[in-house]
Amino acid sequence: MSRRPRSILPTVLSRRQALLACAGWFGLALIPHQQSWAVRSTVSNASSASASTGKASPLSAQAIKQLNQAVPGGVAVVPLGFAKEAPRATFKGSDVLVLAHQNKWYALVGLSLNTLPGAYQLSFVDQEPEKTDLALEHKPNIQSVLKQMQAEAGQLSALGAFEVRDKTYPAQHITLKNKRQVNPNPDDLARIRQESALQNEAYATFSNADPSNVLFDPPVKGRLSSPFGLKRFFNGEPRNPHSGLDFAVPKGTPVQTPASGRIILVGNYFFNGNTVFVDHGSGLISMFCHLSSIDRKLGDYVSRYDVIGKVGSTGRSTGPHLHWNVSLNNARVDPAIFLASK
Ligand SMILES: [Zn+2]
Numbered sequence: 001m002s003r004r005p006r007s008i009l010p011t012v013l014s015r016r017q018a019l020l021a022c023a024g025w026f027g028l029a030l031i032p033h034q035q036s037w038a039v040r041s042t043v044s045n046a047s048s049a050s051a052s053t054g055k056a057s058p059l060s061a062q063a064i065k066q067l068n069q070a071v072p073g074g075v076a077v078v079p080l081g082f083a084k085e086a087p088r089a090t091f092k093g094s095d096v097l098v099l100a101h102q103n104k105w106y107a108l109v110g111l112s113l114n115t116l117p118g119a120y121q122l123s124f125v126d127q128e129p130e131k132t133d134l135a136l137e138h139k140p141n142i143q144s145v146l147k148q149m150q151a152e153a154g155q156l157s158a159l160g161a162f163e164v165r166d167k168t169y170p171a172q173h174i175t176l177k178n179k180r181q182v183n184p185n186p187d188d189l190a191r192i193r194q195e196s197a198l199q200n201e202a203y204a205t206f207s208n209a210d211p212s213n214v215l216f217d218p219p220v221k222g223r224l225s226s227p228f229g230l231k232r233f234f235n236g237e238p239r240n241p242h243s244g245l246d247f248a249v250p251k252g253t254p255v256q257t258p259a260s261g262r263i264i265l266v267g268n269y270f271f272n273g274n275t276v277f278v279d280h281g282s283g284l285i286s287m288f289c290h291l292s293s294i295d296r297k298l299g300d301y302v303s304r305y306d307v308i309g310k311v312g313s314t315g316r317s318t319g320p321h322l323h324w325n326v327s328l329n330n331a332r333v334d335p336a337i338f339l340a341s342k
Pocket residue numbers: 226242244245246322323324
């Protein structure tokens with residue numbers, strides 16, 4: 001897979017180049033994609049990057065602090081030090097989202113619910129980023145330099161290393177009148193297999209675009225009815241844990257995408273009912289399901305807050321609600337981690 005070069009330190013872009021760069025993401029057919037990203041990068045500083053392109057990195061100090069919840073079903077924000085171009089890192093064989101904050105790169109690593117607690121290490125595909133920390137070089141006071149070096153010793157000695165803590169999720173018991181949704185018949189099973197292959201393929205998508213934002217507003221305004229990670233029992237039988245967040249809102253409530261992106265899958269599925277997948281870029285993907293209607297079609301580009309469908313109760317559902325999944329590097333993670341605090 002070829003990847004576009006990215007940098008925290010682009011050369012000054014002309015207004016036209018900046019417009020072309022935006023158009024690349026939104027797929028305007030008139031402008032060849034390659035041309036839009038052909039702008040190579042060199043020096044200067046990160047603040048001029050946002051000033052010249054008009055596009056700030058979506059990774060704020062607040063986002064780094066909020067998203068770093070390294071537990072099964074969570075996200076690890078892993079500092080990758082300094083490098084001119086974005087380092088390419090993988091976790092369990094999948095590319096991970098890498099974003100800049102000030103002069104440093106950070107990997108945002110999705111940790112699936114079956115991740116065991118312990119020490120992990122990202123793999124670097126091309127080359128490991130430089131361990132030089134620019135901030136250290138400019139510190140005038142030797143004591144503060146030593147202090148910071150101690151604090152960052154772990155990351156300086158092994159870039160891409162991180163620790164996953166344990167987390168236990170509660171159980172939830174659900175009663176379904178439709179027994180076929182608990183124990184599907186052979187025809188249903190064939191359908192389910194086919195549909196899960198399609199959905200797994202969508203989750204594995206890694207497109208070369210940065211997400212518009214990594215802190216989200218909820219896709220509907222309403223009461224959270226089921227948190228992520230619940231160990232589920234349907235009519236007493238253990239099934240997969242709850243992979244997303246449920247909002248109890250009336251049928252017909254508009255569902256707004258929490259970030260820009262492209263619709264990469266739509267369908268009507270046995271368990272998920274009417275479903276829309278939005279690729280926000282670089283392996284960050286939302287899935288919305290049980291919809292009563294789907295308002296966008298496959299391949300559409302959507303902007304943050306665009307309505308992609310309406311809340312319903314299609315598929316395996318006990319009443320109208322929105323089920324929203326967030327996936328990072330093909331790991332389903334707790335969407336609540338991304339919700340901007342009000
Ligand atoms: Zn749900």
